[in-house]
Amino acid sequence: MASQGSKRNEIEKLDREYTLGTWTRQRDFDPTQVVDTDGPRLVTADGSSILDFSSQYVCTSLGYDAERVSDAVADQVRTVPYVTPAWSTEPRARLSEMLAEITPGSLKKTFYSTSGTEANEVAIKMARAYTGKHRILSRYRSYHGATAASLSASGDPRRVAQGPDVQPQVPGMVKGPDPYAYGSSLDPDQSLEYIDEMLKLEGDTVAAVLVEPLVGSNGVLTPPDDYLPRLREIAHDHGALLICDEVMTGFGRTGEWFASGLYDTVPDIITMAKGITGSYQPLAATTVTEEVAEFFEDNLLNQGHTFAGHPTACAAGVAAIETYREENLLENAREMGEYLKSELESLAERHPSVGERRGVGLHQGLELTRSETERVPFERREDKVSSRRTVLDEVSAHTLDQGVYFYTSVNTIVVTPPLTITRDHVDEALGVLDEALERSDAAMDG
Ligand SMILES: Cc1ncc(COP(=O)(O)O)c(C=O)c1O
CATH class of the missing domain: 3.40.640.10 (Type I PLP-dependent aspartate aminotransferase-like (Major domain))
Structure with a gap:
């Protein structure tokens, strides 16, 4: 989806040239242009539609149609x-x-x-x-x-x-x-x-x-x-x-x-x-x-x-x-939260690299591990401020390629969709995550 590096469009080049990015070495700053939104989805300049299961760092709880x-x-x-x-x-x-x-x-x-x-x-x-x-x-x-x-x-x-x-x-x-x-x-x-x-x-x-x-x-x-x-x-x-x-x-x-x-x-x-x-x-x-x-x-x-x-x-x-x-969004957060939680639990059962599911309602996360028996993180705390590409980055890059955005932080895939989501959105997002977690399973020790 995203235009990156040499594939940047004119706006992305301009932005990159004159804007300083947050929390990053500027060499790693590579923003993708968003041109439109639709419910819980972002539309990027290359026409990709991305289901946003981050709510943009837990901001856009109402989606984009309020x-x-x-x-x-x-x-x-x-x-x-x-x-x-x-x-x-x-x-x-x-x-x-x-x-x-x-x-x-x-x-x-x-x-x-x-x-x-x-x-x-x-x-x-x-x-x-x-x-x-x-x-x-x-x-x-x-x-x-x-x-x-x-x-x-x-x-x-x-x-x-x-x-x-x-x-x-x-x-x-x-x-x-x-x-x-x-x-x-x-x-x-x-x-x-x-x-x-x-x-x-x-x-x-x-x-x-x-x-x-x-x-x-x-x-x-x-x-x-x-x-x-x-x-x-x-x-x-x-x-x-x-x-x-x-x-x-x-x-x-x-x-x-x-x-x-x-x-x-x-x-x-x-x-x-x-x-x-x-x-x-x-x-x-x-x-x-x-x-x-x-x-x-x-x-x-x-x-x-x-x-x-x-x-x-x-x-x-x-x-x-x-x-x-x-719009009864608190009730929806409770209902969808229960569904999301049970679907995440079954992902955790299927994927040995998922160490623990945590969270309440639509504030959920999966912590990954290299080891089937104990917590051995793929991503160290200091990686949050390093340029090292971690296994979690690969998992989220894969989901993004398939049109679903999750953000990751300190060894955890954060799952925080807008409060407006439906079961179909959960099924779509977790179907893509299911496939992406094969990458972390494959990267486990032994
Ligand atoms: C729990 C918590 N407190 C404070 C902040 C800081 O908020 P802001 O980025 O709006 O300054 C954040 C940002 O993500 C946060 O998650």
Whole structure:
């Protein structure tokens, strides 16, 4: 499908010449031009139609036919395209009210920004101000964003790649273990005890425990049901807030509005982006409990962005939530999630290179292994920032050639289609993946 290297078209050449690519050595930057979209599919300049089982890094949860959202954006652009955050607009007020409705428990007030990164930066700043403490405890297998504090809080290989001499870490970031049972030395219970111990040993100087309730790009790690409520209790016992980063898991991906709702847990702060508008507009949000919000009645909230609460982005947010509701997309995520899960389980049974299936709803992943008896990854953590072509790259290149896109990350094939998919889409995508996994089976040891 894609035009690459010497086969680049004029636009791809132009783009390559004048644009710097993200998270890559520029030599490896080779973007394919997308000219159209159709439901859950992308159409590229060479006429290929690609079924997108990544939702573009878990962004386009509504697929590409959400007319209500496109219309809301167009209408807003024609009436009030922009005012600074000091002014009020109907879409911002309505969206804030809707977020209070769909977030769990007493979460009520929202601070807006434009990326998941910023949403987490604000959450960290608020937790520090609220508790008067500075340390943030996050986990090794996590990604919270690209700028100084959010990247320092991430355990992702991209933090390590930055190097301490190029970008020193923001002080006060400590890392705990993950709820990752497969091939790991600590089981999820022990990892919780370890975090409890860490909070004790840090002498109650921790402002917040920051976690993705279901880890996304660091391996789709799925905790046991009692993990998140116990983590909240442990954090609170040590006077720390619980911040749930729901940038990937928010907005119905797991079949609940937020993954914290899956585990009946009310975090003190939830951060979100991506699905909030189905990515029809860039928008992110940090929603806090009434108690945290109350603190800032008399204390300075020392943060702001020119585009905070941008009217067209908020209009997209309102229309997106209406679309999730009217099209019963959470229910579809639950139903299709069950079907997808059982089909992935049967792939795992057929292919010895699939070590473990993990995930909930339409947030699924397959971790591959070289060995039939234990976890021996094909892709090392550092490969996320290397140019080495791994077996997982070959598997996803094969599916792409056959018209289905999956993204891979840290030895895991991530399976996160739009919430609008049908059983036919699942059958089509997994039929192609089934064939592609023969490559990883063939690459196994012995
Ligand atoms: C869990 C999580 N948090 C934060 C971010 C950062 O969001 P953004 O890329 O919008 O800055 C991401 C991005 O993928 C993410 O997956």
